[in-house]
Amino acid sequence: MASDTTLLSVRDLTKVFGRGRNQATAVDGVSFDLEQGGAMGIVGESGSGKTTTARMIIGLETPTSGSIRFRGEDRTRPARGVKTLRERGRSIQIVFQDPYTSLDRRQRIGDCLAEVIGVHFRMDRDATKARVRELADLVGLDERQLNALPKSLSGGQRQRVAIARALAAEPEVLILDEAVSALDVSVQAQILNLLSDIRESQGVSYLFISHDLAVIRQVTEHSIVMRHGEVVEQGLTADLLDDPQHPYTRQLRDSVPREGWDPASVTAAR
Secondary structure, three states: OOOOOEEEEEEEEEEEEOOHHHOEEEEEEEEEEEEOOOEEEEEOOOOOOHHHHHHHHOOOOOOOEEEEEEOOEEOOOOOOOHHHHHHHHHHEEEEOOOHHHHOOOOOOHHHHHHHHHHHHOOOOHHHHHHHHHHHHHHHOOOHHHHOOOHHHOOHHHHHHHHHHHHHOOOOOEEEEEOOOOOOOHHHHHHHHHHHHHHHHHHOOEEEEEEOOHHHHHOOOOEEEEEEOOEEEEEEEHHHHHHOOOOHHHHHHHHHOOOOOOOHHHHHHOO
8 A cells, every 4th residue: 555655656558569460468567566675576577577667667668557656646547748757757667687778889988877867957167177187086987987888987987887877867766677688697787786885875665577586585575476467476575585475476486596796795895
């Protein structure tokens, strides 16, 4: 049940694609609340509906039924007008799995961040430059990387850029869609620690989408587990990982361990 501290409230969210014999239900009756300053995990394998859920929340897909409310405001239907669209975009931002495909390959990183700042805020050149530097410091990018093109950066560095770009809008909710799944374990640890630090210092709330229970344990308190578009289990992330009740959650947990991966090492790597 939504409370006074609830930022995002999703109720009975459903998305059906196609018609007739070609009809397919991608999301079926999903409900959850994200609290202010909280972190919610959405867990499931490919095709479970977790990314479609995220796309509806940020307005890239229109729900077939159900509701999405942000601070009590109904955001179920598409935004009308540039001002409303911009306001919605500012409050909820998303970081995708592969930032390289969403970065302008011809634009230097500093200019990319400055562009986002210019869309959402009225700042002069000096203030914008200072804000770019602040964002770079926040995610661990140096001056050389700010002046670089995306192709010159590593996968981990590009993901830091994607996080900085999302934070440039000063969102209240940051959706991370498999944001570390393409990175090796050591870089994953760095990015997860970074996200924990940002949450503590900035107060941003997270929706963290992943197929990996061990990863979401590092940055979330509550999670929902999705299979075939439905929520099969939900609760405290630690409980889901330590004592899963649904067979599918147990299957996910048992498939997570990889050689050399220790969930506790993420915190230790700080």
